[in-house]
Every structure is written in structure tokens, then in C-alpha cells.
Amino acid sequence: MDGSYLIGGQRRTSAQTFQGIEAATGQALPGDFAVTTPEDLALACTLAEQAFDHFRETAPETRATFLETIATALEKRSEAIVARAMLESGLPQGRLNGELGRTTGQLRLFASVVREGDWAGVVIDKALPERAPLPRPDLRSRQIPVGPVAVFGASNFPLAFSVAGGDTASALAAGCPVVVKAHPAHPGTSLLVGQAIAEAVEQCSLPSGTFSLIQEPGYAMGSALVAHPAIKAVGFTGSRSGGLALMAVAAARAEPIPVYAEMSSINPVVLLPAALAARAPELGRAYVASLSLFAGQFCTNPGILIAQTGPDLDRFLAAACEALNAVPPQVMLTPGIASAYDRGIASLTENEGVQVLAAGADGTATCGGARLLVTDGNDFLADPSLTHEVFGPSSLIVRVRDTAQIAQILESLQGQLTATLHLDEADYPLAASLLPILERKAGRILANGWPTGVEVSRSMVHGGPFPATSDPRTTSVGAMAIHRFLRPVCYQAIPDAILPPALKASNPQNLPRREFD
Ligand SMILES: NC(=O)C1=CN([C@@H]2O[C@H](COP(=O)(O)OP(=O)(O)OC[C@H]3O[C@@H](n4cnc5c(N)ncnc54)[C@H](O)[C@@H]3O)[C@@H](O)[C@H]2O)C=CC1
Numbered sequence: 001m002d003g004s005y006l007i008g009g010q011r012r013t014s015a016q017t018f019q020g021i022e023a024a025t026g027q028a029l030p031g032d033f034a035v036t037t038p039e040d041l042a043l044a045c046t047l048a049e050q051a052f053d054h055f056r057e058t059a060p061e062t063r064a065t066f067l068e069t070i071a072t073a074l075e076k077r078s079e080a081i082v083a084r085a086m087l088e089s090g091l092p093q094g095r096l097n098g099e100l101g102r103t104t105g106q107l108r109l110f111a112s113v114v115r116e117g118d119w120a121g122v123v124i125d126k127a128l129p130e131r132a133p134l135p136r137p138d139l140r141s142r143q144i145p146v147g148p149v150a151v152f153g154a155s156n157f158p159l160a161f162s163v164a165g166g167d168t169a170s171a172l173a174a175g176c177p178v179v180v181k182a183h184p185a186h187p188g189t190s191l192l193v194g195q196a197i198a199e200a201v202e203q204c205s206l207p208s209g210t211f212s213l214i215q216e217p218g219y220a221m222g223s224a225l226v227a228h229p230a231i232k233a234v235g236f237t238g239s240r241s242g243g244l245a246l247m248a249v250a251a252a253r254a255e256p257i258p259v260y261a262e263m264s265s266i267n268p269v270v271l272l273p274a275a276l277a278a279r280a281p282e283l284g285r286a287y288v289a290s291l292s293l294f295a296g297q298f299c300t301n302p303g304i305l306i307a308q309t310g311p312d313l314d315r316f317l318a319a320a321c322e323a324l325n326a327v328p329p330q331v332m333l334t335p336g337i338a339s340a341y342d343r344g345i346a347s348l349t350e351n352e353g354v355q356v357l358a359a360g361a362d363g364t365a366t367c368g369g370a371r372l373l374v375t376d377g378n379d380f381l382a383d384p385s386l387t388h389e390v391f392g393p394s395s396l397i398v399r400v401r402d403t404a405q406i407a408q409i410l411e412s413l414q415g416q417l418t419a420t421l422h423l424d425e426a427d428y429p430l431a432a433s434l435l436p437i438l439e440r441k442a443g444r445i446l447a448n449g450w451p452t453g454v455e456v457s458r459s460m461v462h463g464g465p466f467p468a469t470s471d472p473r474t475t476s477v478g479a480m481a482i483h484r485f486l487r488p489v490c491y492q493a494i495p496d497a498i499l500p501p502a503l504k505a506s507n508p509q510n511l512p513r514r515e516f517d
């Protein structure tokens with residue numbers, strides 16, 4: 001496969017190369033990928049800066065069509081993309097076909113969002129020249145894009161959270177050129193997807209700097225990208241250490257910039273007493289299905305489950321253990337992620353307060369073996385290390401002595417992407433008393449469901465307080481993600497003739513507006 005990277009739509013190569021790794025075997029795949037040079041990285045950022053003023057003032061219809069053109073270009077290459085992604089990620093074909101559909105659906109959702117125009121946030125305070133004691137000038141504000149955005153693709157969603165994923169789609173929708181740093185676990189997939197975006201840029205006659213894709217196996221170019229003065233915001237999905245490192249780079253710049261990093265979450269699930277009594281075995285089986293889905297490699301994985309000790313919990317555990325014992329080892333995204341999972345499990349099993357309840361067959365250098373662990377509420381509260389994310393097919397059950405301890409455990413947790421309650425009507429009073437805690441802790445609160453699988457929709461919040469993300473005010477999935485890459489500007493007494501179209505009296509773009517006398 002052609003191992004170039006893409007700078008302003010042009011394929012470029014360099015003397016230094018690296019190879020993709022087959023997830024299932026840990027062996028190098030055929031094809032060399034050029035490592036982006038510092039000069040080409042700087043060129044990508046400069047081209048993005050040069051593209052910005054044109055791209056940001058494209059009419060909503062132009063940007064919407066561009067997003068739809070990317071979706072069509074991806075569909076045209078779907079077979080090649082999915083085939084390469086299967087090799088590089090170890091994820092099965094059905095999952096990757098679904099993920100491609102989610103990716104194109106996401107691009108088309110943002111096309112609708114751009115056309116509807118609410119994102120532009122037009123607000124007009126009409127001039128009040130006769131107002132006493134002071135007249136009011138004409139004031140009108142709108143949202144403008146922040147500037148070129150750096151996007152770091154995630155390893156665990158090689159399509160939906162990667163080169164043409166949610167961060168890229170929302171940044172382009174906002175009017176920001178994008179420079180993607182491909183995840184080194186899927187360089188071939190990234191290049192195929194990047195080529196689809198570059199083709200759409202050309203087809204829509206947009207400036208070439210609207211999109212670039214850089215590649216490297218290490219961290220140097222990614223850090224340099226965040227440090228480059230042309231870059232004005234960062235989107236990231238990955239590890240807590242990676243997110244924190246890039247936040248530090250962004251904060252140390254002469255002009256610090258926002259980093260929207262989605263990092264680590266253990267997604268507590270609480271089984272309330274009436275629900276547990278009513279359907280313990282069914283809950284046990286569904287829990288194992290969620291925690292082991294695609295080797296548990298979801299940031300929404302149910303990492304801890306909290307329930308009151310007693311016969312109902314015993315029935316739940318019996319069903320969960322039976323299901324978990326039958327989970328085969330599954331290929332993990334990279335040998336590095338497989339060994340990080342092993343280390344995470346080892347540290348839990350070495351902990352005196354933790355016991356292994358059930359185990360699937362042992363993993364290998366590339367596969368993760370499923371594990372179910374248990375601890376008591378007091379031990380959990382005494383040891384903050386038990387709240388660390390273990391990325392893979394495992395979960396920790398926290399047995400609490402009474403319902404009061406449920407609240408204590410939830411209060412002890414850091415920020416989360418999700419929090420889940422399983423409840424029946426008799427549980428409503430207890431659930432209502434827990435809701436204020438969950439609101440403080442999580443970005444999404446679920447009843448009677450499982451956190452894996454995020455709907456891409458208008459109301460979705462895939463975010464939450466640190467360390468789930470670096471900024472709890474936003475979401476990285478769904479229509480509201482566009483707001484991360486916009487900022488408000490107010491125009492005071494600016495003549496209509498020179499106002500941008502979004503704010504002109506004639507409203508040529510037909511944007512929704514709020515007007516006040
Ligand atoms: N919560 C979540 O959504 C996810 C968490 N993870 C966690 O991350 C671990 C490693 O997985 P990866 O996906 O490879 O995440 P990662 O955070 O190591 O890498 C993500 C991206 O950031 C870059 N990066 C990482 N550290 C950097 C640094 N110090 N400076 C500059 N660039 C840096 C990498 O090159 C890559 O492009 C997993 O074992 C798991 O624990 C992984 C995927 C998703």
C-alpha cells in the first residue's frame with residue numbers, strides 16, 4: 001500500500017518509515033508508512049491557517065455538501081477501508097461495517113446541523129437611539145470557528161473516533177480546517193480515510209489546507225502539532241497520560257489553547273434492590289455481554305458494578321460467572337494495549353482486598369482473557385487505586401453492606417462518561433436520592449441499560465468531569481460537539497454593508513436569529 005501522508009491534499013513521503021502491525025499476530029504488515037517530517041508538519045499547519053479565512057466563511061450549504069461528499073467518498077472505499085481496519089485493529093468485519101455506517105451517519109448529521117444554522121448563534125439587540133439616559137448601539141453576535149484544529153484519532157474506534165470521526169466532522173462543520181495525527185495502530189486505515197477526505201476537499205473546490213493527515217509511530221510530531229501557533233484547539237481520545245501530556249503542551253504555548261480530551265472512565269453501574277431481586281440472572285448475563293463486547297475496549301465499559309450483598313446478589317454473581325467463564329480470549333487492538341490490560345489485571349489481583357470471581361481462558365501476547373473481580377465497599381473506599389481504568393474485558397464488583405454505602409461509593413468516584421442505575425418502581429425513591437450525585441459525576445445517566453454503545457444524536461452527551469474528559473462543559477459525540485470549535489464575537493454598530501452575511505439585515509443565509517428590541 002502507498003505509504004504517504006497527506007499535506008494539503010498532496011501525497012508526501014520521507015526517508016523514515018514505519019509499518020502497520022497486524023493486531024492478531026503482532027507481526028508487521030506489508031507496506032511502509034512515511035514518518036511526517038517537521039517541515040511537512042509545519043507546512044500542514046501553515047496551509048490550514050491560510051485556508052481558514054476562506055473555509056470559515058463558506059456558506060452553510062457548501063460545508064454541508066462537503067461533509068456529505070466525505071461520507072460518499074468513504075462509502076466508495078468501504079471494502080478497502082474495512083479490510084485494512086480488520087487487520088490493523090483485530091476488530092471483526094461486522095463491527096467495522098457498523099462503525100463505518102456510524103461514521104458516515106455522523107458526517108451527515110453534521111451536514112443537517114450546519115444547514116439548520118442554530119450553531120451560528122445569531123443574537124441581535126436592535127439599536128435604541130432614543131433610549132435615556134444613554135442610547136443603545138446596534139449589537140449583534142454570532143459564533144465563529146476558532147481556527148485550525150488538531151485531531152488525535154483513537155485506537156479503539158479506527159473509523160468513528162479517528163481520521164473522519166466525530167472530532168473531525170464537528171470541527172469541519174464549525175468551519176475549522178483540520179490536521180489529523182493518525183493513530184499509529186492503524187496507519188493504513190487512516191491513509192485510506194484521509195484520501196477520501198482529500199478527494200472531497202478537491203471535489204468541493206475548497207482550499208487544499210482544509211485537511212491534512214500526519215503519521216508517525218511516536219509522539220514528537222503530535223506534540224509539535226499541538227505546539228504549532230496556527231493550531232487553535234485540539235480533539236483527542238485515548239489514555240489519561242496521553243491526554244494530560246498534550247494538555248501540558250497546549251498550556252505551555254505562548255498562546256495556550258483548549259484541549260478537548262476524552263480519557264478515562266470506569267462507568268459505574270448500580271443494581272438497586274428491587275431490580276436486582278426481580279431479574280438477577282438476566283442482569284448478570286447482560287453485564288458480562290457489555291463488559292466483554294469487542295474485548296471490553298470501550299471507554300464506556302462498565303468497569304465497576306455496585307450492589308448490596310445478599311442472596312439476590314449471589315444469584316446475579318452465579319449467572320455472571322457462568323457467562324464470563326465462557327468468554328474466549330479476544331484479539332486486542334495492539335500488543336501494547338494487551339500488555340497494559342495484563343498489568344492492570346495483575347495489579348488488581350495482587351490487591352489484598354480483591355478476589356477473582358471468574359476467569360475466561362487466559363489471554364496471550366495479543367489477546368485479552370476476560371476477568372470478573374470482586375471487592376467489598378470498605379476495601380474499595382480505602383484504596384483509590386481501585387478506581388483506575390483497566391482497559392479490556394474485565395470489571396470489578398463492589399459489594400456494599402447497605403444502600404447508604406452506595407451513595408458513599410458514588411461520592412468517592414472521580415468524573416465519569418456514564419453512570420447507570422438498574423431500577424424498578426420500588427427503587428425510585430433511592431434512585432431519586434442518587435441522581436444529584438450522578439449528575440455531579442457523569443455526562444450521561446442511564447436507567448436499565450448498559451453504557452457501551454453511544455447513540456450519535458442531537459441530545460447525546462459523551463463527556464463528563466475530569467478524568468473522563470479535560471473539559472466537562474462539552475461532548476465529543478453528537479450534534480453539540482460542534483460548540484467546542486466555535487467562539488462568540490459581538491459586532492457593535494458595524495455598518496450593514498460590511499457585516500458578514502450571517503448578520504446582515506437581509507439574512508441572506510436564512511439563519512435562525514433571536515432579535516430583541
Ligand atoms: N478512555 C478511552 O477512550 C480510551 C482509553 N485508552 C487507554 O489508552 C491506552 C493506550 O491506548 P492508545 O489508544 O494508544 O492511547 P494513547 O493515549 O497512548 O494514544 C493516543 C494518541 O495520542 C498520542 N500520544 C500518546 N501519548 C502522547 C504523548 N505523551 N505525547 C504526544 N502524543 C501522545 C499517541 O501517539 C496516539 O496518537 C489503553 O491501554 C487504554 O488504557 C485507549 C483508547 C480509548
Ligand SMILES: O=C(O)CCC(=O)C(=O)O
Pocket residue numbers: 154156157161237297298299300451452453454462
Ligand atoms: O461506546 C461507544 O460507542 C463509544 C465509546 C467511546 O467513545 C470510546 O470507547 O472511546
